[in-house]
Amino acid sequence: MSRPTPNARDRILTAANKLFYSEGIRAVSLDNIAEKAGITKKTVYYHFKSKDDLVEAYLVSRDQPNLTLYRKWFSEADGGLPDKVAAIFFQIAVSARHPKWKGCGFLRTAAELANMPGHPAMKVGAAHKKKFETWLTEEFQAVDLEQPEALARHIVLLLDGAFSTILVHRDADYAEAAGNAASALVLGAMQKGPVAGKPSVKSMG
């Protein structure tokens, strides 16, 4: 009911996405965003009640697209479970080699707003990361791995570690190292805990 407005709100969000991601939260003003969106700051305040509100909307807008991408990389990868997990890391390496890549927007926002734990954007970020972890857990449960939660958590740690170290060193090779570690951990879990009957293949693209 009553689309809030077709055009301006989307343009604001698009501009916010680009600027917040590429420059950071506090480095970007609403004047910058309004200018990039081709409208006035007052219009931004018509659609979003504050900058914090817009920051939250920025992360909300990235939540599903990012998760969808991870799932796609996983499900379209060839090979067994370790390869599918590794595929996520290898695709991140590919992304990270683009010059405009600046790490994970959720992680960077969390780092920048670390002094405001109650900030709405922090909650969105935590929920996003939790969804990813839960999805991985379910994938591991689906093939009857032992301790799927622990394994999923290890993968998550490697993934966020990859985001961070790539950003620090500007070296996408860290993602491949993380992918290797991840597939080793998955393989280890499969050797002791999995269906144990079937060799490895279960899901295929």
Add this chain to the structure above:
Amino acid sequence: MSRPTPNARDRILTAANKLFYSEGIRAVSLDNIAEKAGITKKTVYYHFKSKDDLVEAYLVSRDQPNLTLYRKWFSEADGGLPDKVAAIFFQIAVSARHPKWKGCGFLRTAAELANMPGHPAMKVGAAHKKKFETWLTEEFQAVDLEQPEALARHIVLLLDGAFSTILVHRDADYAEAAGNAASALVLGAMQKGPVAGKPSVKSMG
């Protein structure tokens, strides 16, 4: 020769440390720092040529202390190599439960300054992380593990992943999960690649 000045410079650096770490880089002004140090902003500019310069000095001042701490945690831990590596993670979990803990200052600064890859502080951060990785590599080489560089990199990824995820979720348990993953990887490397004669123990407290 000619100590630059005993008191003021140190007070500035101490104030910068606390404020930059707890609030973030762009969230803190030189007015804030000057006030906390009990001096005038102009005095800050006498000792540091710009805010960027002070940010760099902030990270430089954390470099050795942090590395020393990691080495201490490692060397003072009981048990074999996997336990010593895990000890670093467990100590981070302890630190992270302090209310003032706000993640890794190097990582958070890198995240905030991701749009300025040439910033001097970014170089300091990258060098710091590289030193840690190199040290770990040397520890693994010292006990003749195979592929010590790859293993060290995996540990680094887990460590920085722990810093990031703990900050996002405000849950220090992630450090323990990372420690478990790390010791599993070390153990795996020891089983296939180490001295291979001796069972496992080589370094002991």
Add this chain to the structure above:
DNA sequence: GCAAGTATACTCACCAGTGAATATACATCA
């Protein structure tokens, strides 16, 4: 005419950095 949406023009606070002056310490020379 009215309500949603947009714009102009503004407030007030803050920020990085500076100009000019001052205080302190230690030289050097008469």
Add this chain to the structure above:
DNA sequence: TGATGTATATTCACTGGTGAGTATACTTGC
């Protein structure tokens, strides 16, 4: 020994600019 010079260290008061957020008025479709 005292006068003068010079580098170090510090302050007060300021500038030009930007930031978040707002008061008010215009526009346009229903």
